[in-house]
Amino acid sequence: MIAAFVLNAGLNFILGLVIAKLLGPADFGRFALATAGAIVLNTLLFEWLRLSATRFYSQRVRAGEPWIRHGLDRAYAVLGLALLAAAMLCAGFGVEAGPESRGALLAGTAFAALGIGVFDYHAALARARFDGGLYLGLVGLKNALAFTLMVATAWYLPQPACVLVAFAVGQCASVFLLRGPLRDPAAPVHRVRLRETWRLFMVYGLPLIAANAIYQAMPFLNRAALAAQAGFAEAGYFALAADVTLRSLSTLGTALDLLLFQLAVRAEELSGAAEAERQVARNAATVVALLLPCAVGFWAVLPALQALVVPEAYRGPFAAYALLLLPGLFCLAMMNFALNPVFQIRRRTMPVIAASVLGLAVNGAGLLVLPPLMGPAGIALAQTAGLAAAFLGLALRALAGPERLRLPWREIAAAAAACLVMGLALAPFRALPPATALALCVPLGAAIYGALVWIFDIAGLRGAVEERFRRRHPAPAA
Structure with a gap:
């Protein structure tokens, strides 16, 4: 999958x-x-x-x-x-x-x-x-x-x-x-069962859909504002940068979520709610350990990516917009794949709406204040500020209070430290010619981060690989 x-x-x-x-x-x-x-x-x-x-x-x-x-x-x-x-x-x-x-x-x-x-x-x-x-x-x-x-x-x-x-x-x-x-x-x-089922779907899904609609409305409103201010061509530059940056973060995140959330649902079916919450916490650490290096790696190869892959008509604005949008889109990925599952597995999804409304309000305030000061770049910063505010609001709801999710903070801190080491190592290569930079940054970044993950078993990834290897190649019986 x-x-x-x-x-x-x-x-x-x-x-x-x-x-x-x-x-x-x-x-x-x-x-x-x-x-x-x-x-x-x-x-x-x-x-x-x-x-x-x-x-x-x-x-x-x-x-x-x-x-x-x-x-x-x-x-x-x-x-x-x-x-x-x-x-x-x-x-x-x-x-x-x-x-x-x-x-x-x-x-x-x-x-x-x-x-x-x-x-x-x-x-x-x-x-x-x-x-x-x-x-x-x-x-x-x-x-x-x-x-x-x-x-x-x-x-x-x-x-x-x-x-x-x-x-x-x-x-x-x-x-x-x-x-x-x-x-x-x-x-x-069964007609009676159908009515009960629809009621269950609405209570569970409508808060999530309202929040997702708000998050999808943010780029729609921002692109519309940019088109009105600077024309459809500028909106096209913004759109391509936003789409490529979001996909660089959400591709692996969504792929992981396809499996990890279903594992949490299966844990609830087999072992109860407490085990499902523990699985969600483990999932969150895995998501951070695998998405944070994607964000750092995207920053490292951004100049080369623009020069080699992006159509010539979009170069220049693409890298500028992508750099401004990257922190906010990383916050969005963390909400979707690390925090939202907390409320989904509990079947209490209203806090997700509150966080999205906060983000939309901050985004709207940014649209009023930042574009007059910074031009089109202010619209990208407004979106980043809105998504960061939503992330902080949802994180407080999930990680504070008597029902807080108990995350493996050591694993998350280890992943952040490993990403910092990788970013510092790759920074000098960003100024190289594009083909050389891309050829060096991708394998070198993967090698550095992979070695740190393996040495310190960050988020239990080394253990998962070893367990998978043992299942495929069992030791011979004595």
């Missing part, structure tokens, strides 16, 4: 660069704005159901509690049909006004949100069943279809709305082609 997710993120990264080159900065700015809107729309409509699938669906539930899947399917069907009707209505106005019209862009946004929702739901079902083969097949097929359809559309019909529709078609087609393995065994529908 982790390999499939990393493959998916890598291909999406390449696809984003190709689309940016084919559309150009201005149209890519519109495409990025519409994509951010599609993510917000998907979050508002479908995210509570996807989160409920990861929390309440499993291989055991698939066999013994079929009403969970029935409730998920029917809720998705109702919301999906409503969104499809809205998309078709916007498309009708767009056909009349042309592919560059606001109606066409809104239609593309709605179609993209529908495609994301359909794919993410079925991918979550495969992960909750720990069916890695099915998940890998779903991800591989989706990427093959999306790459082919989106690149061909951007080449022949270089309009953001058309590319968004191609994206949606690829997502939905991959689910349709694998609909057989994704099905559950046939079972009668």
